[in-house]
Amino acid sequence: MDAFSPSEQYLQDFHQRRPGATSAAFSALPAKTPSQAYKSSYAVLAAVAQDLSSSSTILDVGCGDGHLLGLLDACSPQSKLIGLDLSRGELDVARRTLPSRILLLRERAQQMSLASKSIDLVVSHMALMLMDDIEAVLSEIHRVLVPNGRLAAIVGRVFMLGPVNDIFLDIFRPIAKVDLPSMPMGDRRTRSTEGWIELFEGDFYDPQIEDVDVAWQPTPGELWDALIETYDIDRLSVAARLKLKDTLIAETSSMLDSEGRLRTGWGLRFIQASAR
Structure with missing residues (x-):
């Protein structure tokens, strides 16, 4: 295996310490595209497999703790399933x-x-946008896919939904500027619809890109517990995290509903394309 980049080393360390963090964040929250509602963002990808023949082979790239593979096994038990990941902790x-x-x-x-x-x-949940050299990743995905085989992935779109995200970014950015060491993670093109269309050119055709909203109404404490499971906040110093927590809770206190909850969620994208 080639030498790991700094971001790959960090991701392995994070997921060794916090295996299952991604599935814990997304597996129990409902997801909605413009045309359909799903039990979760993982279920969006599992639904793609329902149209395959029973002898199909499905690869989950960045499979983590195997949550999506479990869903795929349940809905397509005759398919051959393969999971690929860098993290030994997640694969364990x-x-x-x-x-x-x-x-x-x-x-x-x-x-x-x-x-x-x-x-x-090929399916992938919240992994492709983190990977080094995304062009090489997509080239490998194209290589292993049969002609007209499908790539379907959930990737990030915006961090959180609604005004909570604006408040968070206003607080986080100045703290990060001082306290967060630079560590590029992923390709900027994976952050936009136009970027994905550009990346798909050549090896793939029929790109389809939809917004996916994952609704969530956490208490401030639940929000913070989820945020500390994210990469940038994990990398902050203890003092910086405490400052972020205290300021965020104070700034969002006026947004609580009658049950003491915030209306927010995660903004994702559902991307699909077929191999030439």
Whole structure:
């Protein structure tokens, strides 16, 4: 395996310390595209597999603790399932919870050991936008997909939904400017619809991109517990995190509803394309 970049080293450390953080954040919250409601953002991807034949092979890139693989196994039990991730900690959890017939690989998505044209569907939940050299990742995904095979992924769009996000960013940015060491993570093109369309040019066709809103009404304490499971806040010093927490709770106190909750959520994108 090639030497890991600083961001890859950090992501492995984070997920060794906090395996299952991503599925804990997203698996129990309802997700909605402009046309349909789903039980979660993972369910958006699981639904794509329902149209495949029973002999299909599905690869989950950045599979984490295997939550999506479990959903895929439930809805398409005859399919061959493969999960790929960098984190040994996440894969250890996945191995303990998933059936042994599901193959798990600790590999970089930029250089997979899978045979060319061996995969019918590639899925990925909240991982592609974090990866180094996204062009190499997409090239590898194209290599392993059969002609006309599909890529379907959930990626980030905006951090939080609604006014809570504006308040958070106004507080976070000056703190991060002083306290957060620079560590580029992902390609800027993965942050926009236009960027994804550009990235898909050449190897993929029929790109489809939809906004996905994951609604959430947390208490301030629940909001903070979720935020400390995110990468940038995890990287802040203890003092900076405390300052962020105190200021955020104070600034959002006037936004609480009658039950002491905030109306917010996570802003995601559902991207799809087919391999040429």
